Amino acid sequence: MSNLRLLVLSAMLSSLLGLAACGGGGGYGGGNNAPSGAAPSKLFAADSPHKAIGSLANPNPGAGTFPVDRTIMGPIYTELSNNIGGLALDPALDYLYVGNGTSILVFYMASMANGDIPPSRVITNNPAGGNTGSLFLDTVNNLLYVGDDAVGVRVFNNASGISGATTSARLITGLGTIHGVAVDTGYNILYVSNTSSTPSNEINLFTASTANGAATPLKTITPTVAAVNVSVGGISLDMANDRLYVAGFTDSTVRVFDSVHNTTGGAIPPTKTLTFPGTTGTISSVTIDSTNNRLYAVSLGAIYILNSASTANDPITVTAILVPTNGSFTAVAVNPMTGYVPPYAQFGGSPMGCASSANFAIERIIGSENLGPTICSPTGSLAAVSPAGTLAAGSAASDTRNVGPIQSM
Numbered sequence: 001m002s003n004l005r006l007l008v009l010s011a012m013l014s015s016l017l018g019l020a021a022c023g024g025g026g027g028y029g030g031g032n033n034a035p036s037g038a039a040p041s042k043l044f045a046a047d048s049p050h051k052a053i054g055s056l057a058n059p060n061p062g063a064g065t066f067p068v069d070r071t072i073m074g075p076i077y078t079e080l081s082n083n084i085g086g087l088a089l090d091p092a093l094d095y096l097y098v099g100n101g102t103s104i105l106v107f108y109m110a111s112m113a114n115g116d117i118p119p120s121r122v123i124t125n126n127p128a129g130g131n132t133g134s135l136f137l138d139t140v141n142n143l144l145y146v147g148d149d150a151v152g153v154r155v156f157n158n159a160s161g162i163s164g165a166t167t168s169a170r171l172i173t174g175l176g177t178i179h180g181v182a183v184d185t186g187y188n189i190l191y192v193s194n195t196s197s198t199p200s201n202e203i204n205l206f207t208a209s210t211a212n213g214a215a216t217p218l219k220t221i222t223p224t225v226a227a228v229n230v231s232v233g234g235i236s237l238d239m240a241n242d243r244l245y246v247a248g249f250t251d252s253t254v255r256v257f258d259s260v261h262n263t264t265g266g267a268i269p270p271t272k273t274l275t276f277p278g279t280t281g282t283i284s285s286v287t288i289d290s291t292n293n294r295l296y297a298v299s300l301g302a303i304y305i306l307n308s309a310s311t312a313n314d315p316i317t318v319t320a321i322l323v324p325t326n327g328s329f330t331a332v333a334v335n336p337m338t339g340y341v342p343p344y345a346q347f348g349g350s351p352m353g354c355a356s357s358a359n360f361a362i363e364r365i366i367g368s369e370n371l372g373p374t375i376c377s378p379t380g381s382l383a384a385v386s387p388a389g390t391l392a393a394g395s396a397a398s399d400t401r402n403v404g405p406i407q408s409m
Contacts, residue, residue: 040111040342041070042335043296044096045303046084047327053080053087053098055113059334060294060305061319072107074116079105086135086147086234086285087333093160094342095120096333097144099132104146106163111335111342121163125154128165133178134234134285140185141209147178153192153211170212175204179249180234180285183208184242187261189218193232193246201232203246205261219265223255229267230255234285234298241310245286245295246270252278254286254297275314276304280322284330291336300328 041055052073072078079100086099089110096110098119105119125148134147137159144159146168152175154168176196183190190208195201204217223230223246233247237260244260255270257263276283280301287296288309295309297318305319306312323329 039069040340041113042111042337042340044087044089044110044333045298045321045329046087046098046331047323048082048084048330050324050327051078051080051082051084052327053084053096055111059289060292060307061321063319070112070114072113072115072117077116077118079103079119079122083131084330085131085133085149087331088135088137088144089333089335090137090139090160091335091337091340092139092343094344095160097135097137097159099135099146099331101132102128102130104132104135104144109342109344111340123156123162124165126165126167130154134180136181136183138183138185138208143183145181145183145190147181147192149178153178153181153190172206172211172213172215174214179232180236180247182235182237182244184237184239184261186239189261191235191237191244191260193235195232201229203232203235203244203257205263205265219263221257221260221263221265221268223257224267224269225273227267233283236286236288236295238288238290238310240290243271243288243310245288245309247283247286247297249282249284251282252276252299254283254295272313274306274312274316276316276318277302277320280320285332287332287334289334289336292338294334296332296334298329298332300330303329303332 039057041057043056043059045054047054050073052071054068055070057069072080080098081101083101084098088097094108094110096107096113098105098107102124104123106121106123107113107117108120129150130148131150132146133149136145138145142157142159144156146154146156148154152171152173155170156162156166157169175192175194178192178194180193181190188208190206190211192204192206193202194204200222203221203223205219206215206217223232231248231250233249235247236245238245242259242261244257246255246257248254252275254274254276256272256274257268258271276297276299281299283297283299285298289296293308293310295306297304297306301323303321305321306316
C-alpha cells in the first residue's frame with residue numbers, strides 16, 4: 001500500500017440508480033485534496049491482503065486521486081497479518097489497537113505512524129487461540145472489548161497497559177458467531193451483533209460491567225424487515241443520540257435503530273435503512289463519528305463516507321474511497337477531534353479543553369492504570385500522576401512519579 005493512490009468518488013446513490021455520478025481528479029492532491037504535509041492522521045483503514053493500515057489526515061476527503069498520507073506496512077517489524085478484523089483508536093493517548101487474528105497489536109503515536117514499524121505492545125489470549133474479529137475500546141473505564149469470532153466476547157482490564165499473553169477478565173459465551181461489539185458507558189450496556197446457532201441474526205444487550213460466561217441478555221433484538229430476520233454485521237453506537245448503526249453484512253445496507261437502549265426486544269424493524277452501492281461488495285462494518293455526524297461504511301472494495309448521517313435518508317449522497325489494486329478493506333477507525341494535536345506534540349499549542357495560550361498543554365493522566373481527568377498544566381511543570389477528580393485545570397501536582405513535560409505515555 002506504500003506509495004499507492006486512493007481514488008475518491010462523489011456519488012448519488014439509491015437502490016435503483018446505483019452509481020450515478022463521480023468526481024475526477026489526478027495526481028497528489030487531485031480534486032479537493034491538498035497535500036497534508038505533517039498534519040496528523042485521523043482516518044485509519046485496514047487493508048488485509050496488503051497487510052497494511054493506511055491513514056489520512058483529512059477524514060472527509062473530496063473527490064480526486066491522491067496517495068495515503070501514511071501507511072503502516074512492511075515485511076519485518078509490523079507483525080500485521082492478512083487477517084485484520086478490527087481497529088480501535090484512543091485519540092487522547094494516540095494509540096491504535098489492531099485486531100490481528102490471534103493477537104491485538106497496539107501502535108503508539110498512531111497519528112504519525114508510518115512504514116515498517118514494530119507495535120509498541122502485542123496482546124495475545126491466554127490460553128492462546130481465538131480470532132479477533134471486532135474491537136471496542138472503553139476509554140472511560142480503560143477496558144478493551146474483543147469480539148472473538150471463535151469463542152465469544154472477551155473483556156480485558158487495563159487496556160492502556162496490558163501486553164503479552166493476557167487472560168481476559170471476563171468471557172461472554174454462547175453467542176455463536178460474533179460480528180461486532182459496542183458499549184454505551186452512560187447506560188452501562190454492551191451491544192453484541194451475532195448469528196446464533198439457531199440460526200438467528202441478533203443484537204444482544206448485556207449489562208456491560210458484569211456480563212460474564214453464558215450470560216442472559218437484558219434484551220435481544222432480532223432485526224426484521226417484512227417478517228424476515230435480516231442479517232447483521234459490524235455495529236457502531238452513537239451514544240449521545242442513543243442510535244445504533246448495523247452493517248447489512250450480506251447486502252449493501254446499513255440499518256439504523258433509534259432509542260436502542262429502550263428497545264422492547266424481539267422482532268424489531270429498523271428506524272430507517274441506508275442503501276449503499278453494491279458494486280464494491282456488501283457492507284461488513286460501520287463506524288459512526290457522532291461528533292461530526294459522519295458515518296463510515298466498509299465494504300471490501302470501498303469505504304463510503306456519509307455526512308449528516310443522523311438525518312440522511314435514501315437516496316443518499318456519499319463519498320467513496322476505493323481500495324488500492326488487489327486490496328480489501330476490512331475495518332476503519334476515526335479520530336473525531338477537530339484541531340487535533342497529538343499528545344507528544346502539544347507543547348506551545350492550544351488543544352481542545354485548554355486555555356487558548358501558547359503556555360498551556362493538555363495531558364491525559366494515567367495513575368495506577370486508573371484514568372484521571374484531562375487537565376491543562378503550564379508547559380514544563382512537573383504535572384504528576386493524580387487520582388481522577390483531584391486536580392483543577394492549570395494546577396500542578398506531585399506523586400510517586402513526575403511526568404514533567406512528556407506528553408506521550
